[in-house]
Amino acid sequence: MTEKFSVQRYLRGLKFPFCPGCGNYTVANSFLRGVHELGYGDLAGFVFCSGIGCAAWIPSPYFLADSIHTPHGRSIPVATGVKLFRPELKVVVFGGDGDLAGIGLSHLIHAARRNVDIKVIMVNNMVYGMTGGQVAPTTPFGTVTSTTPYKSFERPIDAVRLVASAGANYAARWTTAHQEQLKESVKKALETPGFCFIETVSQCPTAFGRRAGFKNVAEMLRWFKQNSIPREEAEKMPPEMLEGKIVVGEFAYGKAPTLSENIRQMVVEARKAYA
């Protein structure tokens, strides 16, 4: 803790591939700051799993750690396999909204239901960025994207509430304009046993902002700030006033036993019965 934070000590030294102004830099930075403030001098003992998409490239292979870059949407099952066989490891998943709330959504819900002790950081840029800006399950209603050239006509998913109601021990949402809160959430997630989920609404100036009518990254971040409403306040507001708003804050904070604990308990009882 006394040592000065240096992002480099956690990185391999390869150049990140993200566009200028990408929110992934902020997410990576906030995560590593959280790790640093918890006193981890390196990432030994961490395993990072990530699927396909820009956000999945945050740890793989840039973090100086073990990383498994999985098929699209399957980072959570891979992480579950790692964690169940090696409960002593800290398993963290990075992924985008398409990866985790689109193609991989059922794994997200089931992991929360199982309360498997993994930490999931979802970078929600509201669009399929890597493939060129197609509409995503998280795209706000009425947004122009490359596959909704007139406007999007589906309601977006609220991943944080979904995960919270599925039984996660911790669930929070911030935006890239909330770096400090994001970092604090990372610390909480790493310290809380069980399934922890942090959604970060993030800017993709290249594939989202450009078509959605934002002039630059600063304008997107301003939009995040002006549109964010703390959960406590939002709960007092009528639903129509929350249209198009980003509700931020913590949505779940539980102490339910983790999947590994429940398995261990089952095994102890099973062996007694067998012996």
Added chain:
Amino acid sequence: MIIICWLDKIYVVVCFSNSFYLEGKGMRDLLASGTYFWQGNEACAYGAVVAGCRFFAGYPITPSSEIAEHLSRLLPLVDGVFIQMEDELASINAIIGASWAGAKAMTATSGPGFSLMQESIGYAFMTETPCVIVNVQRAGPSTGQATKAAQGDVMQARWGTHGDHSAIVLSPNSVQEMFEQTIRAFNLAEKYRVPVVVLADEVMGHMREKIHIPPLEKIEVINRKTPSKGEDVFFGLKEVAPMPAVGKGFNVAVTGSTHDERGVRFTADPEVHRRLVTNLVKKIEDNKDDIIEVEAYNLEDCEVAVVCFGCTSRTVYEAVEEAEKKGVNVGYLRLKTLWPFPAETVRRLAEHVEKIIVPEMNLKQIFYEVERAACGKAEVVSVNKIGGGEMIFPEELLEEVVP
């Protein structure tokens, strides 16, 4: 010599390079050597545990579910993990994760689930992740006839995933072989760092018959080669590269994208892709002699030969006996390894027989492979049957064997 704790008892494991033999009583508490009357799926589950499988993730599907049921009982007793996942995609990916965590890992499924797993079977091939996939075949395509035997996944097992690749696919034809080939599948998976498919069928999965379990110390079990401290080349070598487990300080980067020998992604470099994929394919194709196993009967002298595999070969045994009584000089070649295909053996066979008969419970999937290998030197005839799990009857085969 390593001492490991297992079921609160002490076991001595004697290591001979990559293979080791288990000694001790504990596993015998679960499985004493002797004769049993088992269902094939049960034999498969025991085979997995004997081979060292300590992680199973699966999703229920007929006719494979008993494998999961038996392992859900066995694995918690041997410090293993059993988990039923939300679907087959999760199942195969969980075993991939567990394999990188250091486990010998397996899943079991049938046709529809096998189709869902294909993308990640390719991932396991590309990332050189040892794992075993048991496919207890049923009649497809699609939901088909869920409880009925078929052999229609022969080509899916070979070519199911996209891109260039090679495959190791084993084909058991008895409850005994459900046990033995499951062990062999783990050994090959660990030795070559590849996903290995045990392509069983509903008959093998559900049939009950006598099985002999040898003393466990007589069973060869192969473990993966792991790197020494300081090594950092883990992928894409002509020989099998050592495989580190995560959490051991190697900072290994695993990716299904094209990567160099250190695991760093190269998404556009033509040479890196060529080198990687060629080496991954060669790793299997150059070791065909070690991988391929066949059962041969009277092949050197016969005039008529039958090439068969899986449940259909049980018909062949009877038909050949009948044909011999009728004075026909007949032999058979049973493919215990379907892929890599023993093309050289079939080619030599075609040089001296008049006719090769290929019975299978699909519409000519291995037939064309046999025909290709025979190079027109012998007449290749198909006897096939699909639907209702109905076997090819010995009489139906005899019609072709005895003209």
